[in-house]
Amino acid sequence: MTIELRHLRAFLAIAEESTVTRAAARLRIGQPALSRTLGRLEEHLGVRLVDRSTHHLELTPAGRAFRDRAATALAAVDAALDPGALTALPLRLGHPWAALGALTVPLLRRWDAAHPDIPLELRRIDDRLAGLTRGQVDVALLRGRVADPRLVTELLTEEPRMAAVPADSDLARRDALTLADLADRPIALNTVGGTTSLDLWPAEARPTATIEVANTDEWLTAIAVGRAVGVTTEATPRLHTHPALAYRPLTDAPPVPLHLARRRGPLSHPAIPSLIALVHEMYAQR
CATH class of the missing domain: 3.40.190.10 (Periplasmic binding protein-like II)
Structure with a gap:
């Protein structure tokens, strides 16, 4: 069996909606078809992704692990197929709130001056990890304690x-x-x-x-x-x-620690080291 993008989308819809009924309505397909799609994905992987024993579906430990991988894969595919991104691959900097505070605008201006061919997109994502583990951003500004083994973090400062x-x-x-x-x-x-x-x-x-x-x-x-x-x-x-x-x-x-974080492993964008260096430079010059 060949896994297609529809299998990943079906699984993520079920994971986010917690019921096959709502997931099927969201995807505009029948419930039996959605259940079969999930079953084929589980058969291919050889593990149970969803616990169906409760009224509201819950992800198994394997399902929770696969959810992040599936979301990252879909985000990468969507970005690759976005016609507007063909001219230049944007570097996505995420944050749940406040970004870099007073340094936010100076950072964007200095980046534009130094890298006019690489758009730096600042994205506020209402998520503790700013969408980083789901592949929605390449680098994230995270406050508080960050202990996720999937991430590499660097302390920037401690904010009063x-x-x-x-x-x-x-x-x-x-x-x-x-x-x-x-x-x-x-x-x-x-x-x-x-x-x-x-x-x-x-x-x-x-x-x-x-x-x-x-x-x-x-x-x-x-x-x-x-x-x-x-x-x-x-x-x-x-x-x-x-x-x-x-x-x-x-x-x-x-005070609250402020971290600059990226996913562990291969870089999702070649300009990540340049952004990290610029952010550290700006904090050193404050």
């Missing part, structure tokens, strides 16, 4: 934390804040790509209310309208200003 509060609140009238100052307010937590959790507070003084959001835009809105306060790093105010939101230094919270 900031509190984000409604601009008309009493907290905004202070020059600096502490974790205790925020503890009696609901905390906005980005559960997809953020680095803040209630573990940041001492166990005996943790906030009792949280508002979970899925991306930076939802996080900003929740704080701006007065529903919550938030914790971020000094990079965020550089890219995300809002007239109804104020940022203040958070004096007793540990």
